[in-house]
Amino acid sequence: MFKLIKYELLKKVNLMFIALIVAVAVELVIVYTIYRGGAALGFSVFLIFLLGFGGLIMLFVDSIIMYSSDLYKKPGYMLFLTPNNAFKIIGSKLLVSLIEAAVAVGFFIGLMYINYHLVYTLYLNDLSGEAKMLLDLFIAFTKLPSVGDMVMIIVSLTVSWFTLIVTAYLAITIRKTLLANIKFGGIVSFIFYSIIQFILIYIQIQILGNVDAWQTSNNVGITSTVSFASLIYSCVTGAILYISSSMLLSKGVDL
Secondary structure (H helix, E strand, O other): OHHHHHHHHHHOHHHHHHHHHHHHHHHHHHHHHHHHOOOHHHHHHHHHHHHHHHHHHHHHHHHHHHHHHHHHOHHHHHHOOOOOOHHHHHHHHHHHHHHHHHHHHHHHHHHHHHHHHHHHHHHOOOOOHHHHHHHHHHHHHHOOOOHHHHHHHHHHHHHHHHHHHHHHHHHHHHHHHOOOOOOOHHHHHHHHHHHHHHHHHHHHHHHHOOOOEEEEEOOOEEEEEOOHHHHHHHHHHHHHHHHHHHHHHHHHOOO
């Protein structure tokens, strides 16, 4: 497993380097807009969300592309010839995806910490509308819930990311194994992904209802109530999706 993880990480070195350069470039623009002040501060809010959500979307898309590439191109053929079963191969890809997401979130938090102190130092005694909006945004994210809630949030986000990725893997695996001769594979995989997500959400609502709530408040910060039942449901569905993908891959793949 360790060798597979190392192999997956080495394949992503160039992308990681490019992503780091882009993130630093965006951060420099954010710092510039903070120093510029005035209406430019409003643009910095947009850049902050772009840096955060854009980074996660990039990681998600990259995980899908890398998995699909291994199934349809020569490097994948060599990978599946190694003495590793499908459970280890998919498991290593999922672990690398989680590691990437964790590092990206940690890096983003570090940048936001720098931006917060920069705004605090420059505008604390002269809060314009834009500066107050930006400072309130940072303060909202720094007012964390209890340790127990934080653990639940981290576990819930980890499981959610795992389930999101493995759902895409299952959709691609179905396309490769059960529907190998059908054209427009990318569209077919996307349709399967959407159907699986719809079914999972529908079942969750029918069984558990809308039990999770996320709230933001200028006074309280970010709070959450993540139900234990919903977390268990996500863990079970994630495990089922992982097992299904691995079994289909081990029995039905034709490279």
